[in-house]
Amino acid sequence: MGVWVLQNKEMPDTEICQALLDRILSSPQLKRSVRMRELLAYVGRRALEEGCEQLHEQEIGTEVFGRGAGYDTSSDNIVRVNATELRKRIDAYFESEGANERLIMEIPRGSYIPVFRYRPVESPVVPSPAVPAAIPESEPHLVATPAAPVPTPVRGWPWIAGGVVAGLAIVALGVACVSLSLNNRAMHRQLYPWEYKPAVAAFWTGFLGANPTTDIVMADTGFGMFQVISKQSFTLQDYLTRNYSSQLEAAKLDPQLRSALALLARRTLISRGGFTMAQHIQALEPLGNRIHLYFARTYTPSLIKRDNVILFGTQLSNPWMELFQNHLVFAVQRNPNVSDPEMRGAAREIVTNRAPITGEQATYTPTDTFGYCTADYLPNPEHTGRVLLIEGTSSDAAQGCGDFLLSQPGMSSLETKLGKTEFPYFQVLLRTSQLIDTPMTATIVAVRSSPTLH
Numbered sequence: 544m545g546v547w548v549l550q551n552k553e554m555p556d557t558e559i560c561q562a563l564l565d566r567i568l569s570s571p572q573l574k575r576s577v578r579m580r581e582l583l584a585y586v587g588r589r590a591l592e593e594g595c596e597q598l599h600e601q602e603i604g605t606e607v608f609g610r611g612a613g614y615d616t617s618s619d620n621i622v623r624v625n626a627t628e629l630r631k632r633i634d635a636y637f638e639s640e641g642a643n644e645r646l647i648m649e650i651p652r653g654s655y656i657p658v659f660r661y662r663p664v665e666s667p668v669v670p671s672p673a674v675p676a677a678i679p680e681s682e683p684h685l686v687a688t689p690a691a692p693v694p695t696p697v698r699g700w701p702w703i704a705g706g707v708v709a710g711l712a713i714v715a716l717g718v719a720c721v722s723l724s725l726n727n728r729a730m731h732r733q734l735y736p737w738e739y740k741p742a743v744a745a746f747w748t749g750f751l752g753a754n755p756t757t758d759i760v761m762a763d764t765g766f767g768m769f770q771v772i773s774k775q776s777f778t779l780q781d782y783l784t785r786n787y788s789s790q791l792e793a794a795k796l797d798p799q800l801r802s803a804l805a806l807l808a809r810r811t812l813i814s815r816g817g818f819t820m821a822q823h824i825q826a827l828e829p830l831g832n833r834i835h836l837y838f839a840r841t842y843t844p845s846l847i848k849r850d851n852v853i854l855f856g857t858q859l860s861n862p863w864m865e866l867f868q869n870h871l872v873f874a875v876q877r878n879p880n881v882s883d884p885e886m887r888g889a890a891r892e893i894v895t896n897r898a899p900i901t902g903e904q905a906t907y908t909p910t911d912t913f914g915y916c917t918a919d920y921l922p923n924p925e926h927t928g929r930v931l932l933i934e935g936t937s938s939d940a941a942q943g944c945g946d947f948l949l950s951q952p953g954m955s956s957l958e959t960k961l962g963k964t965e966f967p968y969f970q971v972l973l974r975t976s977q978l979i980d981t982p983m984t985a986t987i988v989a990v991r992s993s994p995t996l997h
Contacts, residue, residue, distance in 0.1 A: 555646050557591050558845050560659045563646050564591075569836035570640060572632040579629050581811055582607050583657075584841055586650070590657045598655040606809055626655060737827055742954035746966045747827055750920070754851040754928035756833060759821050760863055762856025763839040765812035770859060773804055779862040782840070811838050816938035817855040820945035824853060839863060851928040855941065857892060866924060867932060872898050872991050873917045873972040875934040878908070892936040894972060896989065903989050907972070914940030914977060916985070918948060919970045935975075943975030947985040960990050968993035 935941025
């Protein structure tokens with residue numbers, strides 16, 4: 544590990560630092576600023592690389608802000624300006640939702656490498672025992688004797704009045720407790736409305752309750768575009784090691800095409816539908832303590848083995864889907880006819896039914912008026928949590944799937960199809976109708992279930 548970690552008796556490992564970095568990237572301070580996220584994601588990733596001891600301003604300008612190699616940093620201060628703003632946002636994170644983080648991160652002035660360190664533990668201050676004042680030896684020791692109690696006349700009415708007051712206080716306290724309980728219930732209903740939808744609650748309570756932490760992993764649409772334009776396919780391993788980017792050097796490409804692909808390799812792009820779905824699912828836990836948002840290129844294998852995971856996008860744009868492809872009955876795949884010149888206007892994505900039964904098709908192809916999406920509910924690789932895969936033949940179709948999983952009519956119909964009072968693992972294929980690129984309805988086309996969750 545490089546010099547980016549301050550010396551400490553308990554050194555944080557890379558995974559812990561990466562998890563903190565991901566929480567900051569998905570925080571409100573950075574959620575709406577793509578430029579700030581890209582800057583922090585890049586310098587954070589470089590800091591976590593073995594042997595990285597310093598980052599130069601020119602490197603950041605080229606890799607993050609698209610400046611040409613060898614540009615003049617004295618006349619172009621884009622890196623310095625954005626780094627200053629990024630430091631403020633990081634400070635704001637640790638002053639708000641990150642106030643209880645044990646590990647903190649900062650980018651010292653004069654450097655661009657994030658530094659990770661543990662908060663110092665403050666020792667509690669124990670008050671010293673009071674020392675009694677010394678009595679002068681010349682003065683005699685005086686011992687106070689209690690005065691004889693003065694008898695008071697006994698009257699009945701104060702006791703009666705006291706009882707009435709106490710009774711009224713008890714009644715008032717009871718009314719206040721009832722009022723507080725009703726207010727708490729109303730507030731809970733506002734914060735967690737899905738808990739009052741029986742079928743929705745049955746599914747999401749089981750999913751979120753399987754593990755204390757749930758990760759939402761957004762698709763990398765830039766990576767999908769990279770593969771489509773370059774006409775190449777890359778694995779999850781290529782994605783994690785960034786081998787797909789280095790292959791540009793060996794390929795004989797048009798300079799403009801090479802420049803466009805290099806830009807896509809550096810950018811983190813997400814779809815509108817995916818972002819909307821993530822917002823709706825995060826609203827299931829409005830306090831934000833259990834559901835965390837990640838980008839596909841900043842996610843790590845250790846997290847997918849440990850937490851609940853929700854993956855958005857097809858394998859083309861979210862390579863993490865590769866881990867589960869062999870378990871899927873309904874697979875969203877690239878349409879092999881797209882490359883055929885005579886098939887202009889053909890859908891780019893189709894759904895393949897790998898094990899059709901009576902009444903089902905082997906292939907489902909979307910049209911201009913409807914699309915298809917799949918929801919797959921599975922265990923994570925280590926069986927320490929659960930996985931939900933949401934894919935669609937388009938971003939709008941996938942959003943329709945997300946809306947289905949959060950609607951009482953949709954989940955009630957799925958519950959009926961499964962014939963279970965508790966949701967087992969399942970795979971469902973939905974058909975979504977859409978109007979002006981907006982998902983309107985989602986109906987079940989086919990479904991499979993596993994007999995048990997274990």
